[in-house]
Amino acid sequence: xxxxxxxxxxxxxxxxxxxxxxxxxxxxxxxxxxxxxxxxxxxxxxxxxxxxxxxxxxxxxxxxxxxxxxxxxxxxxxxxxxxxxxxxxxxxxxxxxxxxxxxxxxxxxxxxxxxxxxxxxxxxxxxxxxxxxxxxxxxxxxxxxxxxxxxxxxxxxxxxxxxxxxxxxxxxxxxxxxxxxxxxxxxxxxxxxxxxxxxxxxxxxxxxxxxxxxxxxxxxxxxxxxxxxxxxxxxxxxxxxxxxxxxxxxxxxxxxxxxxxxxxxxxxxxxxxxxxxxxxxxxxxxxxxxxxxxxxxxxxxxxxxxxxxxxxxxxxxxxxxxxxxxxxxxxxxxxxxxxxxxxxxxxxxxxxxxxxxxxxxxxxxxxxxxxxxxxxxxxxxxxxxxxxxxxxxxxxxxxxxxxxxxxxxxxxxxxxxxxxxxxxxxxxxxxxxxxxxxxxxxxxxxxxxxxxxxxxxxxxxxxxxxxxxxxxxxxxxxxxxxxxxxxxxxxxxxxxxxxxxxx
Numbered sequence: 105x106x107x108x109x110x111x112x113x114x115x116x117x118x119x120x121x122x123x124x125x126x127x128x129x130x131x132x133x134x135x136x137x138x139x140x141x142x143x144x145x146x147x148x149x150x151x152x153x154x155x156x157x158x159x160x161x162x163x164x165x166x167x168x169x170x171x172x173x174x175x176x177x178x179x180x181x182x183x184x185x186x187x188x189x190x191x192x193x194x195x196x197x198x199x200x201x202x203x204x205x206x207x208x209x210x211x212x213x214x215x216x217x218x219x220x221x222x223x224x225x226x227x228x229x230x231x232x233x234x235x236x237x238x239x240x241x242x243x244x245x246x247x248x249x250x251x252x253x254x255x256x257x258x259x260x261x262x263x264x265x266x267x268x269x270x271x272x273x274x275x276x277x278x279x280x281x282x283x284x285x286x287x288x289x290x291x292x293x294x295x296x297x298x299x300x301x302x303x304x305x306x307x308x309x310x311x312x313x314x315x316x317x318x319x320x321x322x323x324x325x326x327x328x329x330x331x332x333x334x335x336x337x338x339x340x341x342x343x344x345x346x347x348x349x350x351x352x353x354x355x356x357x358x359x360x361x362x363x364x365x366x367x368x369x370x371x372x373x374x375x376x377x378x379x380x381x382x383x384x385x386x387x388x389x390x391x392x393x394x395x396x397x398x399x400x401x402x403x404x405x406x407x408x409x410x411x412x413x414x415x416x417x418x419x420x421x422x423x424x425x426x427x428x429x430x431x432x433x434x435x436x437x438x439x440x441x442x443x444x445x446x447x448x449x450x451x452x453x454x455x456x457x458x459x460x461x462x463x464x465x466x467x468x469x470x471x472x473x474x475x476x477x478x479x480x481x482x483x484x485x486x487x488x489x490x491x492x493x494x495x496x497x498x499x500x501x502x503x504x505x506x507x508x509x510x511x512x513x514x515x516x517x518x519x520x521x522x523x524x525x526x527x528x529x530x531x532x533x534x535x536x537x538x539x540x541x542x543x544x545x546x547x548x549x550x551x552x553x554x555x556x557x558x559x560x561x562x563x564x565x566x567x568x569x570x571x572x573x574x575x576x577x578x579x580x581x582x583x584x585x586x587x588x589x590x591x592x593x594x595x596x597x598x599x600x601x602x603x604x605x606x607x
Contacts, residue, residue, distance in 0.1 A: 129179025136171030150208035181395030185553035201441035214439035240525025281328035288325035304372035323573040326367035331577040383554035450506035468568040484563040502562035
């Protein structure tokens with residue numbers, strides 16, 4: 105049965121005039137680039153007399169630059185979620201902590217004894233990466249924008265149709281996801297999911313000794329079902345828009361949502377993974393459907409991560425220490441903000457051992473190869489740096505800047521960040537429609553955009569297996585649609601078997 109496609113309707117987020125854009129961006133710029141540095145400077149609980157003026161100036165430039173860019177992304181009120189995630193990470197987890205750590209001439213306890221002499225070079229690496237990112241995004245901005253499905257169809261020509269949801273594929277993925285979920289929960293034990301991250305990690309190590317296999321199974325027990333929740337919801341919306349009397353997945357969708365929230369919960373899951381799930385569901389329920397909602401949601405998320413992120417670690421261990429310092433001191437003390445210190449350690453490694461010329465970037469590409477077959481397979485870059493520095497604690501980050509500089513030096517850093525800016529800008533161009541009613545692209549954007557925080561924080565190898573499961577699941581629930589005369593019919597996100605346009 106084929107239902108007549110519904111004409112495309114632009115989202116409210118793209119229809120509305122940018123009233124308040126300048127005012128919102130200006131106010132947020134004052135807060136992010138002006139008041140926040142003053143807050144850090146006046147409340148940091150450490151003497152600042154050892155701070156190097158040149159380093160403080162560069163760090164302040166990075167805070168102002170990233171804070172201004174984040175403010176304008178929010179102020180525009182458009183669903184450019186990849187840009188938002190990038191500048192959110194830079195500002196909250198890199199710029200502000202770097203400014204505080206440079207002022208205090210200290211680093212978090214998880215990365216002790218960093219060489220302060222490498223701070224200047226580390227700050228320049230951060231700034232150069234941001235400039236290269238903007239250059240890559242600029243190349244995309246120079247190209248004409250495909251603002252309607254019709255324009256997109258013309259740009260694709262008659263080569264292929266847009267990707268469409270396949271009801272059969274969605275159902276198959278859901279059945280497979282439920283199967284792995286039952287297996288994983290049974291092996292780990294249901295009660296373990298409501299203990300702590302430490303207990304969960306210990307149990308997973310006992311049940312699945314191989315780290316890569318453990319991560320893949322854990323990801324396969326939750327991510328496919330999360331993708332199915334999004335795909336089912338969008339399929340049902342397309343049925344409503346097409347006037348179909350019968351609704352699909354009335355029972356399977358709430359079951360999948362329950363399974364996802366059971367497997368990815370605030371107690372035993374990492375904060376980044378829980379945030380990825382929660383953020384994607386915000387997209388699904390319409391938190392980014394209008395300019396006003398986009399601005400409020402982005403602003404609130406920034407505030408929560410900026411001031412409350414360390415609080416979410418209270419479920420890390422059974423015997424929780426609740427005296428974690430908040431405010432300016434947290435940016436110096438907490439291991440959550442070790443990105444700048446790890447860039448410093450990467451610079452330290454290159455100055456002593458030299459550039460690794462892509463060896464660490466090879467690890468994410470071959471993550472699926474068991475270490476028993478390839479004993480010399482690259483390890484997580486965070487662990488790699490920790491071993492070089494002689495740290496006893498090795499569960500450290502390796503921000504994208506450290507990965508790029510380690511693998512390619514200054515030239516590699518510029519090339520990698522130009523490419524990153526280019527591809528993220530292109531990805532954001534697909535979100536000029538309403539994310540709440542988009543099709544396959546809406547699923548990809550909703551889930552992958554916030555996962556960018558994990559990828560940017562690193563290590564890449566640690567995050568790749570989860571990413572692979574995400575990408576495969578999104579690809580699996582969709583299929584290339586038929587090619588119609590004059591280009592593909594309708595917008596991306598048509599539903600296979602019952603063709604609906606994105607509304």
